[in-house]
Amino acid sequence: MFHTVSQLRQIEQQARKLGLPLMQRAGRAAADFISRRFGKAAPIGVLVGPGNNGGDALVAATLLRQLGYTLSVCMPAGPGNLPADAATAYLDWQRCGGTESTQAPTGTCTVIIDGLFGLGLNRPLEPNWQALITQVNQLGKPILALDVPSGVHADSGALLGAPIQARWTLSFIGQARGLATGAACDYTGLCLLDKLGLSAPTLDQAALPDTATVAQTIRIPRAADSHKGSYGTICIIGGAEGMTGAALLAGRAALQAGAGKVFTGLLGPVPSADLARPELMLRPADTLLMDAADLILLGPGLGQGAPAADLLHHALSSQQPLVLDADALNLLASDPRLTQAARPRQAPTVLTPHPAEAARLLACSTAEVQQHRYDAAAALARRYHATIVLKGAGTVIVDGALMAVNQSGSAALANAGQGDLLSGLIAALMAQGLTAWQATCLATRLHGCASDTLVNRDGRGITLANDVIAELDRHLAPYFR
Numbered sequence: 201m202f203h204t205v206s207q208l209r210q211i212e213q214q215a216r217k218l219g220l221p222l223m224q225r226a227g228r229a230a231a232d233f234i235s236r237r238f239g240k241a242a243p244i245g246v247l248v249g250p251g252n253n254g255g256d257a258l259v260a261a262t263l264l265r266q267l268g269y270t271l272s273v274c275m276p277a278g279p280g281n282l283p284a285d286a287a288t289a290y291l292d293w294q295r296c297g298g299t300e301s302t303q304a305p306t307g308t309c310t311v312i313i314d315g316l317f318g319l320g321l322n323r324p325l326e327p328n329w330q331a332l333i334t335q336v337n338q339l340g341k342p343i344l345a346l347d348v349p350s351g352v353h354a355d356s357g358a359l360l361g362a363p364i365q366a367r368w369t370l371s372f373i374g375q376a377r378g379l380a381t382g383a384a385c386d387y388t389g390l391c392l393l394d395k396l397g398l399s400a401p402t403l404d405q406a407a408l409p410d411t412a413t414v415a416q417t418i419r420i421p422r423a424a425d426s427h428k429g430s431y432g433t434i435c436i437i438g439g440a441e442g443m444t445g446a447a448l449l450a451g452r453a454a455l456q457a458g459a460g461k462v463f464t465g466l467l468g469p470v471p472s473a474d475l476a477r478p479e480l481m482l483r484p485a486d487t488l489l490m491d492a493a494d495l496i497l498l499g500p501g502l503g504q505g506a507p508a509a510d511l512l513h514h515a516l517s518s519q520q521p522l523v524l525d526a527d528a529l530n531l532l533a534s535d536p537r538l539t540q541a542a543r544p545r546q547a548p549t550v551l552t553p554h555p556a557e558a559a560r561l562l563a564c565s566t567a568e569v570q571q572h573r574y575d576a577a578a579a580l581a582r583r584y585h586a587t588i589v590l591k592g593a594g595t596v597i598v599d600g601a602l603m604a605v606n607q608s609g610s611a612a613l614a615n616a617g618q619g620d621l622l623s624g625l626i627a628a629l630m631a632q633g634l635t636a637w638q639a640t641c642l643a644t645r646l647h648g649c650a651s652d653t654l655v656n657r658d659g660r661g662i663t664l665a666n667d668v669i670a671e672l673d674r675h676l677a678p679y680f681r
């Protein structure tokens with residue numbers, strides 16, 4: 201469960217009104233974390249910034265000092281402009297005999313606490329802060345980031361410089377949603393949460409769920425008295441010359457995930473069978489009866505020629521649920537008339553862009569999409585009246601007012617074919633009766649989990665789509681009933 205920064209600020213304000221000592225609790229949580237893992241022998245570096253994040257670090261430093269630890273506190277902006285609670289924390293630090301300097305911690309420290317910036321970082325790191333962070337990262341010591349690694353934008357996950365490279369990120373009250381997606385994922389290390397004894401049920405209901413939470417309530421009915429027609433007929437269209445494999449991978453994934461019948465229509469050469477998965481039915485794309493299918497998936501290896509554009513136009517004007525991936529998205533981006541055709545569709549439309557495809561659809565740069573992943577996904581959902589799966593580290597899913605973020609998977613998935621697999625998996629789940637929201641959340645979750653299993657169980661560094669497909673049904677099994 202993740203929160204926007206404004207939600208966290210609201211919870212904080214409510215708690216303040218009740219007079220709860222949040223900074224004391226946050227500092228204690230950080231001090232406990234350190235004292236459970238590190239002995240008193242070697243010094244601890246503490247980075248104190250100009251806001252309340254610095255206050256948390258000062259409380260932790262005070263408590264650790266009282267326990268007998270040696271601390272080296274670096275406070276580049278001095279105590280002059282600290283906000284009220286942090287100023288109190290500073291007085292406590294002084295009262296217990298603590299001193300500080302503007303010098304970065306040195307390599308003699310065993311661990312470093314990062315209290316430079318938390319939720320309040322709102323502009324790029326200025327050169328002096330950046331130099332300090334770079335110097336600290338270069339020490340190569342384990343770093344505990346308080347709330348967020350300094351340099352990460354807590355709401356979007358964008359980088360406002362080169363952030364603290366944390367070993368652990370200990371968040372307070374709730375986890376900022378920026379920790380869950382995009383570039384931030386490389387800096388957080390292990391994310392931990394201390395709620396500081398607060399519960400905020402109203403705001404928790406409005407929080408951003410992990411796809412794992414959404415998946416908890418999903419079941420895919422499999423009646424004893426059912427047959428292949430009960431589980432959907434899918435038309436997959438793609439596989440232009442040289443890209444047959446993309447369409448086959450989508451088809452294999454759809455079958456593995458329980459679709460009743462999968463027709464694969466290829467724009468390029470049509471092999472007589474997919475020998476690794478002879479259950480797939482292969483046809484020339486222009487002979488497929490799209491309108492007879494329960495769901496159409498268009499895009500894997502589609503190409504962007506005129507026949508592909510015609511097929512997309514036909515698919516958009518169909519009454520069936522539609523999943524668009526890869527070149528179908530590029531075509532959609534290239535022709536405003538296709539956007540016009542997408543908007544009024546009554547049946548669900550799912551778009552599964554990677555960041556570059558999303559940028560084309562939004563007519564902006566890939567960097568802009570990556571700096572605002574949540575907003576970009578929401579903007580796409582509005583523009584196309586569609587369910588959006590914005591892929592990459594921390595895939596973001598938006599369906600109308602609903603939003604979720606995925607935390608399974610890793611860079612082991614960064615290879616061609618994984619997107620084809622994902623689109624086939626989504627199609628299969630929708631064809632079996634799940635809503636677009638359920639199917640996209642569950643598919644994204646399971647795709648990552650299947651890859652994670654191969655990484656953890658078999659020690660793989662890279663997972664290829666065919667191997668991940670073979671792993672899928674094991675992960676899906678608990679959802680069938």
Ligand SMILES: NC(=O)C1=CN([C@@H]2O[C@H](COP(=O)(O)OP(=O)(O)OC[C@H]3O[C@@H](n4cnc5c(N)ncnc54)[C@H](O)[C@@H]3O)[C@@H](O)[C@H]2O)[C@@H](O)CC1
Pocket residue numbers: 208209211212222223226249250251252253254255256283316317318319320321322323324325326329346347348372373
């Ligand atoms: N929100 C909550 O629920 C709680 C917050 N606490 C702590 O308070 C933090 C939030 O405190 P603040 O709002 O004071 O935010 P920060 O401590 O993140 O710092 C904000 C300060 O940094 C300055 N600043 C922002 N970007 C800068 C930049 N690039 N260069 C230089 N200065 C910059 C701002 O002008 C402001 O003075 C949280 O991250 C957490 O550590 C805790 O005390 C417990 C509860």
Ligand SMILES: Nc1ncnc2c1ncn2[C@@H]1O[C@H](COP(=O)(O)OP(=O)(O)O)[C@@H](O)[C@H]1O
Pocket residue numbers: 526553554591592593594595608609610611612613614615616617618619620621622647
């Ligand atoms: N660094 C990463 N961390 C997590 N997931 C990733 C990462 N890189 C890629 N993936 C996942 O792998 C898939 C790749 O999709 P895509 O880029 O469309 O590949 P394709 O070439 O198959 O179309 C997506 O589901 C994406 O979220």
Ligand SMILES: [K+]
Pocket residue numbers: 253314315316317318345346347348349350
């Ligand atoms: K921090």
